[in-house]
Amino acid sequence: MTSERILSAAQKLFEEKGFDQTSVRDIATSANVNVALINYHFQSKENLLFTVLTNSMDTTRMKLSDINKLEESSDEKLKRVVALYVSKIFDNRHYYHFVQRELANSGRQEFRDALIKVINRNSLEFRQLLEDGQKSKEFRKDADLELAMATLFGILHQTTNEVLSKRYRRAGEKDDAFRKRVEHFAYNLLLQHLKK
Amino acid sequence: MTSERILSAAQKLFEEKGFDQTSVRDIATSANVNVALINYHFQSKENLLFTVLTNSMDTTRMKLSDINKLEESSDEKLKRVVALYVSKIFDNRHYYHFVQRELANSGRQEFRDALIKVINRNSLEFRQLLEDGQKSKEFRKDADLELAMATLFGILHQTTNEVLSKRYRRAGEKDDAFRKRVEHFAYNLLLQHLKK
DNA sequence: TTTAATTTTAAACAGTCGTTTAATTTTATC
């Protein structure tokens, strides 16, 4: 299908160069398609971006919801959530940082708001898990749930950023080892805070 | 001075809209100056960006270096470094996130490399402090210094981001209270990890 | 096979971009 070729070419180029630095002619060339077809199928370049962004955002929330429903200790659930986010963000780091970039570019407010809603629904699932842990007295009552979440996302943001991550890698450390180190570190750090 | 007016107008607009979405005519209008003067004084728009970025980057490293030279426990020094970064990033959050954005936009490699060098020199000062703490046996020998740094920068990145920070704020919490909460949380979290 | 709807094409649209030019004004040097 033409529109699918356009979509995947657009996603690839947006991730590499950002929205502004990718022209519709770039996309058309990369998708082997006439320029006018982009507007024919997607009305505008902005709407193409919106389609790319919303195309993949909902699967994560379903996985989080599944974890919440498990009959396990909050420890175990937290371990699963950390692993979920680590693999999700490490596997799609270009896509993840592209989303961050476009969210930060304050223009395009219309769908920025739409995206924020989706993201917020996801973090509510995470928060639910932490609150359940408090209710069952596995986690301290006065643990800072908000900043615990900020810590996880912050570490993952730093360690998957193409530029910044170089500061945190050890000499000769391979991708896989680095990833595992991050996962263990984040989990233990969170657990230490949540359990006193 | 004309060139100073251009510089501050450019910094303001870059922070608000990003590099790509700011035109040289925007800058000229905002600085109340003829368009051609931008190229006359700064040769190119890119070079103007470079000037804006490097104009402020070195003061932080000097402050870090000063802290390192103090005759205090590593605990105290760490507290100072956390406070330094908290105030630096919270006070200049727009500027900080603008730098992050431009660093992530993979084009402009020439001076991206130059900027990374400056940033890396800064984090070396931070690392020095942590290593000194290990040598004096205040910090555990097997503490993960790299990821401890990633944690601090990650938390600050998340909590100062205009969009993301809303997830971490508590209802009705004022800027100052939020900032203090972040500072205490980050310091205690790092200390807990570094001291076992 | 004819007709209608959909998709693709090449070309042009109007607008903006960063930059350059050449003339003019301002400032500094003597």
Place this chain on the structure above:
DNA sequence: GATAAAATTAAACGACTGTTTAAAATTAAA
């Protein structure tokens, strides 16, 4: 006050931007 240097101006440059048009080609329906 004359001369040289520096700063500013209005106008234009060519290149590229996202989008539209109208004709041609393809596909689907009858």
